[in-house]
Amino acid sequence: MNNQNLFAALRAAFPSDLDAVAVETAEPDGSGLRYSWRDLDRATAMMANLLASLDLPEGSRIAVQVEKSVEAMVLYLATLRAGYVFLPLNTAYQSAEIEYFIGNAEPAVVVCSPKNFGWVSKIAFTAGTKHVFTLGEDRGGSLLERAAHCSDQHTPAVKAADDLAAILYTSGTTGRSKGAMLTHGNMLSNAMMLKDYWGWRKGDVLIHALPIFHVHGLFVAIHGALINGSKMIWLARFDPKLVVQKMPEATVFMGVPTLYVRLLAEPGLTKAAAQHMRLFIAGSAPLLIETFNEWKQRTGHTILERYGMSETVMLTSNPYQADARHGGQDERRGGTVGFPLPGVSLRVQDDDGHVVPNGEIGGIQVKGPNVFKGYWRMPEKTAEEFTADGYFKTGDVGKIDQRGYVVIVGRSKDLIISGGYNVYPAEIEGYINDMPGVAESALVGVPHPDFGEVGVAVVIAKPGAVLGTEAILTELKSKLANFKIPKRCFVVTELPRNTMGKVQKNLLREQYKGLFA
Ligand code: MLC
Ligand code: AMP
DSSP: OOOOOOHHHHHHHHHOOOSSEEEOOOOOOOOOOOOEEEHHHHHHHHHHHHHHHHHHTTTTTEEEEOOOOOOHHHHHHHHHHHHHHHEOTTTTOOHHHHHHHHHHOOOOOEOOOGGGHHHHHHHHHHHOOOOEEEEOOOSSSSSHHHHHHHHHHOOOOOOOOTTTEEEEEESSSSSEEEEEEHHHHHHHHHHHHHHHHHOOTOOOOEOSSSSSSSSIIIIIIIIHHHHTEEEEOOOSSSHHHHHHHHHGOOOOOEHHHHHHHHHTTHHHHHHOTTTOOOHHHHHHHHHHHHHHHHHHHSSSSOOEEEEEETTTTTEEOOOOSSSGGGBBBBBOOTTTBBOTTTTTTEEEEOTOOOOOOOTEEEEEEESSSSSSOOEETTTHHHHHOOOOTTTTTEEEEEEETTTOOEEEESSSSEEEEETEEEOOHHHHHHHTTSSSTTEEEEEEEEEEEEEEEEEEEEEEEEETOOOOOHHHHHHTTTTTTEEEEEEEOOOOOOOEEEEEBOOHHHHHHHHHTTTTO
């Protein structure tokens, strides 16, 4: 059998000159480290050998909550290489959140920051995890110490296209987060297709400035560069000044809309600064047309907006060059997410399950080699999210316009996307409702100039109880990842309801929409 291991395909794309620079870190003080392709090959082999030496069961999950570093990327690649399943976790998650993910995924190995070892290892060992390693952003920790003793030769594990490569926790509109199971085939097919669709070419250099615990930074960006044998300029955290400074050495940049908004606030962002760049790609949240237009005016570049999900990797994209499937149209149109990618079937259905004509709005459904295998240990949830004929219901609402471009107009799922991170109102409301004196709460998303959208909590007190909004926010901060904390909180006497008694969140959104204008 031909090995379908994603790592094997990425490794095969390494340039023949293994001593060339594969990753160069960029620091605000001008310092930086260089990793050659040979370094990546050897480091992933050593780490894969370390994992192999643990004698883990087939399909073991490797859960990772560490600061962004090149070594953290090496750990991801080594997990693929060794044939295990990577489970990335946002560094902002606190103990209750981590406890849920580890309890649900039952990873065989957990890797955490040295500073968190105490509480993370306690959660992991309690959940039955046998191995807990540490990895610091400064290359410290037990993982690298142990890997240093392992051989730098390793043959990638043989994997079928349908074998699991990663689990990404996502959504949870009603209950807890669900682990989306992505296979080697899902990701490899998507990466190969994007290489072609976005015109990756020899000499491309990617500025990598996104976190590496979500689809965008971990898969789209890293796979994109590696499958093209392209160098990455690696920023441990997004720094707009540094990104602008690095543009003359790079050709491709990927960001969520907030990154573009912050870059536009940088006086150094000019046509001259962006002259060497070939392509700016945006996604993960709606890009405002104002940002799209301002970017064009300031840099001379037209942002290419695309659309994807944890469950599907990339689904649609504006064209990079003429798309023969759509009459040779090559326009990147702001306010749209472009065409379904080659191999992806996308349709729009009404609530009765009928496909609507182009121009009409409905639920977006997709099918293709990129669509995930299902939710981890949740067969019923998986079944609910697929149609009888095998389309995945994205929960996004939109239309296909007369020219074939997909336009997203909203979401049927109750979800707030803030700076590219997903916030599930039901989760936050649950925490608020559990506080003493709270009768009920509603979290709604309102427009925000920096994060696109942010959460606002509206709370009702129990009769006789006195609630302090600051106390509510402080309590939430002690339990939840910082990006989930509502930016404002209001205590009111009643919530707007429809005749069925359901809270009308649309009216609350309308009421508070001007808060951050
Ligand atoms: C940070 N904060 C946020 C926030 N990020 N608040 C709301 N939404 C966010 N996204 C708050 C913190 O709580 C903190 O508040 C304050 O901002 C400063 O925190 P920070 O960590 O210093 O923030 P900063 O580094 O400035 O981070 C902002 C950011 C980051 C935009 C760089 O959010 C980011 O990297 N976003 C990218 C997310 C991403 O990669 N998404 C891809 C998903 S994949 P306080 O009050 O504590 O000070 C996907 C599929 C697809 O969706 O299609 O790609
Ligand atoms: P996640 O679950 O984090 O992968 O987030 C996926 C969701 O992000 C999608 O279902 C969309 O709602 C949203 N999304 C991704 N890209 C775009 C985009 N370009 N425009 C609007 N929404 C987007």
